[in-house]
Amino acid sequence: MNKNKIYPWYFMAGALLVYFILFFLPGLLGVGYSFTDWSAYSTELNFVGLDNFRTIFSANENYTKIISNTLVFTLVTTVIKNVLGLALAVLLTKSVRFLNLHRSIVFMPSVLSTLIIGMLFKSILDAKSGLLNTALRACGLGFLAQKWLVSTEYAFGSVMAVDIWRGTGYIMTILIAGILSISTDYYEAAEIDGAGGIQKFRYITLPLILPTLATTTVLNIIYGLKVFDMVYALTNGGPGKATTEVLYTAVFKRFGTGQYAVGTALSSVMFVIMIFVGYFMIRLMTRNEVIE
Amino acid sequence: MKNPKRFTERLLRNLIAVMFSIPCLIPLLLIVFNSLKTKQAAAAMDLSLPALPIPWENFSVVIEKGKLAQSFLNSLLYSAGSVFLCVFFASAAAYVMSRNQTRINRFLYMFLVLGITLPINYVALSKVLITLRLNNTRGGIILLYTAMQLPFMTFLIHGFVAKVPTELDEAAVIDGCGPVRLFFLVVLPLLKPAVITAGVLTFLNTWNEFTAPLYFLNSTSKWPMTLSVYNFFGMYFKDWNLVCADILLTSLPVLLIYLLGQKYIVSGMTTGAVKG
Structure with missing residues (x-):
């Protein structure tokens, strides 16, 4: 049988066309535009070489801070979400009352809009009348109350904390699926040999869940580097000079002020890095697939 | 004890x-x-x-003041439109990419799925949208959402196609079935679980998305619910009862879908993470 006839190319055409024109092409064009002085103020387009990249990587601009913020955000949220998610996954695969209810509740923040979560936490974390500080004061822990979102000291930590709150349930859900796919034979054999709970985790669960942990790490990194919603809704980069600014809030601001060339250069740095890093990440994700 | x-x-x-x-x-x-x-x-x-x-x-105050009816219809249109296009394009592409694994098709699959990791360059995208006259249009947003969701949904359905036995295709072809009928009448019905999962996830993601409208929809009459709730919050930030009512109404569809389709959401999100 002629496979090209039974499975014709035009079945792929729709997906490839839409994806190429509205997703990949802007990425490519963006790389090109980053070598120009494209802006909202002039209709002319001049080649400026590496000027935009010099701006981005020069020390006297905030961009290095923005890039390091993005990396710190990615690292911290990835590690904590994985650790907390794994702990919860282990807990919620044991005999706990209302097991499914717990799983559903912890996962729920992942289906709500980030923008809405941001608005709610703006109220919860309000310094004066927010729920968190009010509760702390009511418990006699008033000294712990902070200006969570408006002080340069705590703002970035608060943003990461809210993001961890939102994303842990998702990671947990994936890890639960990973733990449940481990054969119970291993645990039974270990029990006969007299292994305790910690030993079972260390020598059975952990090694067998490593591939799943690798995937959740990849997903977290992809998410963290591209984060926009959460920061936009909570602090929009503030307070002060770029305290919580990340790559994509910075791109959005350049877009708003008409500095298209710098915005597209910032975006392109990520685009080029992700083409290479992403290739390995995707290889990792597709490795479980059946290949004929 | x-x-x-x-x-x-x-x-x-x-x-x-x-x-x-x-x-x-x-x-x-x-x-x-x-x-x-x-x-x-x-x-x-x-x-x-x-x-x-x-x-x-x-609730009635917020529906009226927040112009929720309009934004609800917008959100519904964007989500339904991109669910339909995305599921249709993704399943057709995943089917051929999985069944006919030639060198070029494997490359095209990788190319498409790479989009899961790639960031969108919104600044340059604005240029593309203006050139195509899709800027500030409802159709543009639907196509954009489709493009954003296609990589993951193709990946999701691709894994599932491999589980549908090829003997069925062969039998159908011998009986004189053409490629289009083979896909729609034989294979697609068997992909139902994956298609539903992809549809539910696309719906959730597009309902909650607000970055694209933030960049490309200038007129408030075209805004989806998430964006208009944020706008409403800006105007009535002292009326938390109204803001909360608005948030509740905006979140109700996703919460409902979550409660009804939890099985599909979880199975979709764990694709690729766990050996099936």
Whole structure:
């Protein structure tokens, strides 16, 4: 049988066309535009070489801070979400009352809009009348109350904390699926040999869940580097000079002020890095697939 | 108690589980409680129970002032449109890419799925949209959402196609079935679980998305619910009862879909992470 006839190319055409024109092409064009002085103020387009990249990587601009913020955000949220998610996954695969209810509740923040979560936490974390500080004061822990979102000291930590709150349930859900796919034979054999709970985790669960942990790490990194919603809704980069600014809030601001060339250069740095890093990440994700 | 150690261990486990669940529940309770209060009672945004009588008019006020009917229809159009296009394009592409694994098709699959990791260059995209006259149009947003969701959904369905036996295709072809009929009448019905999963996930993602409208929709009459709730919050930030009512109405569709389609959402999100 002629496979090209039974499975014709035009079945792929729709997906490839839409994806190429509205997703990949802007990425490519963006790389090109980053070598120009494209802006909202002039209709002319001049080649400026590496000027935009010099701006981005020069020390006297905030961009290095923005890039390091993005990396710190990615690292911290990835590690904590994985650790907390794994702990919860282990807990919620044991005999706990209302097991499914717990799983559903912890996962729920992942289906709500980030923008809405941001608005709610703006109220919860309000310094004066927010729920968190009010509760702390009511418990006699008033000294712990902070200006969570408006002080340069705590703002970035608060943003990461809210993001961890939102994303842990998702990671947990994936890890639960990973733990449940481990054969119970291993645990039974270990029990006969007299292994305790910690030993079972260390020598059975952990090694067998490593591939799943690798995937959740990849997903977290992809998410963290591209984060926009959460920061936009909570602090929009503030307070002060770029305290919580990340790559994509910075791109959005350049877009708003008409500095298209710098915005597209910032975006392109990520685009080029992700083409290479992403290739390995995707290889990792597709490795479980059946290949004929 | 036969085994006191076991008992305390159990108790501790349950306590920890509750300790983690409650913080995840608090924001939802905040929304529900405060949407049922008067302006004065909701001003504190705390977890006290709403007093009777419940001011149900909050919802009608917010529907009118927040122009929710319009934005609800927009959101519905964007989500439904991109669910349809995305599921259709993704399943057709995943099917051929999985069944006919030539060198070029494998490359095209990788190329498409690479989009899961790639960031969108919104600045350059604006240029493309203007050139195509899709800027600030509803059709443009639907196509854009489709493009954003296609990589993951193709990946999701691709894994599933491999599980459908090829013998069926062969039998159908021998019986004189053409490629189009083969796909729609034989294969697609068997892909139903994956298609539903992809549809549910696309719906959730597009319903919650607001970055693309933020960049490309200038007129408020085209805004989806998430963006208009944010706008409403900016105008009525002192009326938490109304803001909460607005948030509740905006979140209701996703919460409903989550409750009804949890099985599909979880299976879709774990694709690729766990050996099936």
